[in-house]
Amino acid sequence: MSKVKISREVAGIIERCKEQGTTEEMVAIVAQKDPLGYERYEPVMRVNLQTIMSALVNGYEVEQEPTRAIREMFDDYHGIDDFDNGVRYGIVTTLDILGIKIDGVTQS
Numbered sequence: 001m002s003k004v005k006i007s008r009e010v011a012g013i014i015e016r017c018k019e020q021g022t023t024e025e026m027v028a029i030v031a032q033k034d035p036l037g038y039e040r041y042e043p044v045m046r047v048n049l050q051t052i053m054s055a056l057v058n059g060y061e062v063e064q065e066p067t068r069a070i071r072e073m074f075d076d077y078h079g080i081d082d083f084d085n086g087v088r089y090g091i092v093t094t095l096d097i098l099g100i101k102i103d104g105v106t107q108s
Contacts, residue, residue, distance in 0.1 A: 005061050006055055013043060023056065039100060070095070
């Protein structure tokens with residue numbers, strides 16, 4: 001089986017549960033959609049139970065944060081030619097239109 005991708009926040013909760021020996025408790029609360037568990041496991045409760053189980057059994061990869069992915073894409077185009085400059089311009093313009101600020105891309 002392949003590893004599922006989960007957010008850094010969910011991965012942190014899973015790792016904390018493993019360390020504290022409360023993984024079964026977390027799974028039970030998430031499976032039952034127990035309202036008392038929302039405060040403690042709210043990010044995990046937004047994830048499909050099958051995804052959580054697969055992460056526990058097969059392992060997982062942490063999803064790259066969208067701003068980090070955009071920053072890496074921006075950095076991949078060094079601005080050494082017209083194509084690179086066009087890609088960088090497109091990224092900056094799109095982010096400006098959407099009102100999104102990313103250090104090193106739309107902000108210095």
